[in-house]
Amino acid sequence: MVTAFFNLVGRDLRLALRGGIGSLVAMVFFVIAATLxxxxxxxxxxxxxxxxxxxxxxxALLATMLSLGRMFQDDYDDGSLEVIALGPLPLEMVVLAKxxxxxxxxxxxxxxxxPALAILLNMSTQGFAVLIISLLLGTPILSLIGSVGAALxxxxxxxxxxxxxxxxxxxxxxxIFAVGAVEGAIFGLGAQANLLILAGGxxxxxxxxxxxxxxxxxxxxx
Amino acid sequence: xSDGEKRFEAENVACIRGERPVFSGLSFSLATGGGLILRGPxxxxxxxxxxxxxxxxxxxxxxxxxxxxxxxxxxxxxRARTHYVGHMEAIKPTLTVNEHLAFWxxxxxxxxxxxxxxxALDLDPLADVPGRFLSAGQKRRLSxxxxxxxxxxxxxxxxxxxxxxxxxxxxxxxxxxxxxASGGMAIVATxxxxxxxxxxxxxxxxxxxxxxxxLGAPQKAAGGPTAAGxxxxxxx
Numbered sequence: 001m002v003t004a005f006f007n008l009v010g011r012d013l014r015l016a017l018r019g020g021i022g023s024l025v026a027m028v029f030f031v032i033a034a035t036l037x038x039x040x041x042x043x044x045x046x047x048x049x050x051x052x053x054x055x056x057x058x059x060a061l062l063a064t065m066l067s068l069g070r071m072f073q074d075d076y077d078d079g080s081l082e083v084i085a086l087g088p089l090p091l092e093m094v095v096l097a098k099x100x101x102x103x104x105x106x107x108x109x110x111x112x113x114x115p116a117l118a119i120l121l122n123m124s125t126q127g128f129a130v131l132i133i134s135l136l137l138g139t140p141i142l143s144l145i146g147s148v149g150a151a152l153x154x155x156x157x158x159x160x161x162x163x164x165x166x167x168x169x170x171x172x173x174x175x176i177f178a179v180g181a182v183e184g185a186i187f188g189l190g191a192q193a194n195l196l197i198l199a200g201g202x203x204x205x206x207x208x209x210x211x212x213x214x215x216x217x218x219x220x221x222x
Numbered sequence: 223x224s225d226g227e228k229r230f231e232a233e234n235v236a237c238i239r240g241e242r243p244v245f246s247g248l249s250f251s252l253a254t255g256g257g258l259i260l261r262g263p264x265x266x267x268x269x270x271x272x273x274x275x276x277x278x279x280x281x282x283x284x285x286x287x288x289x290x291x292x293x294x295x296x297x298x299x300x301r302a303r304t305h306y307v308g309h310m311e312a313i314k315p316t317l318t319v320n321e322h323l324a325f326w327x328x329x330x331x332x333x334x335x336x337x338x339x340x341x342a343l344d345l346d347p348l349a350d351v352p353g354r355f356l357s358a359g360q361k362r363r364l365s366x367x368x369x370x371x372x373x374x375x376x377x378x379x380x381x382x383x384x385x386x387x388x389x390x391x392x393x394x395x396x397x398x399x400x401x402x403a404s405g406g407m408a409i410v411a412t413x414x415x416x417x418x419x420x421x422x423x424x425x426x427x428x429x430x431x432x433x434x435x436x437l438g439a440p441q442k443a444a445g446g447p448t449a450a451g452x453x454x455x456x457x458x
Contacts, residue, residue, distance in 0.1 A: 007328035011317075018316035079310025083368070086276065086301045088331040221278045 012101030052123035053182035071150035091214035107139030130185035151216035235284035262426030268411035315354035335371035
């Protein structure tokens, strides 16, 4: 079972590496969207400093959403999902492997790009550490919740809008607590409470979402 | 492949797809080394039956049994002994032929695929070619090597010879014969002539009328869908 799990993760990473720029679409969007803000709202450093945590998190959230459609779609379209579903790995673990691969190819690049963008937006250096921690806790939640939306819409064409409508309401709390943590650190209010809620949310969705996504995929496989 | 006598049976299996009755009352029994050919016009339920037998789809009626155990009660065991090759080839444009085989073997829980299986379908010159450069027939052949990559008792093949040339179809027949000789079973849905000596043949068309008459009468009485099974949407 361990072989089958990492087999799937490894294959997805290999596909992403060979997919060229297409696999980095989330990070490219993240960088472009965040760099547009100083151009749009003006170079006033105090204003940018104030909105930086919110801008970074909103951009990360939208970037993740952009990448959700492909989580199961390719495997469903070419029949790979049938092959994988007939393996010894339970569908819940298949989903977890796909989520891990999705996070490694979308969440992790966002986290790597975030510090440079934070500097660009003149974010207070006191918030940097917490920004990274909030992204480390928050982006896996985005992948977990996103898997449910991706699994529910897997048989549909042009599902981008539907996924957004399904997952966005569930993304809002992540956004609120993550930005709350970063601003808490910047204004000296402490970030611990918000980060703990994020950590709790991560565990909650880690248990719940693979089960829901697997149920949705089972329906799609009929 | 596990030894000993095996028996795979279906009894009175019925299938409904999207409120449309497809077939009912279908029964068969396969023993060790058995073969079954499914025939019938498009939409007669050949693919649906294979999906039921693979465990993707639940039958709305009837029973399946592997040595008298319902596969639904032990889905992991049924998955492990089943190979399903459907219409879709499961081939990624950026992975090579060998990488596909390695992935499929590990996806079935094996460390590596069986040795020297590319020769069986004449794919060895293409071992390092990525999926996007393969022709339709080559993709189909690669998809079929999945059957040889890891052992499984039950082969479920949906139109396996589509896009295959004459030689490749012959090679597929050899594969099927060797599989059955070693005690495996094969169920093949096809329009083409695939030699499966001694195989039972089921014509799906024969199981269609039964359910129409079965469901037609009470629904007509209720003023709902018509006897043909078509929903009545009324005037627009």
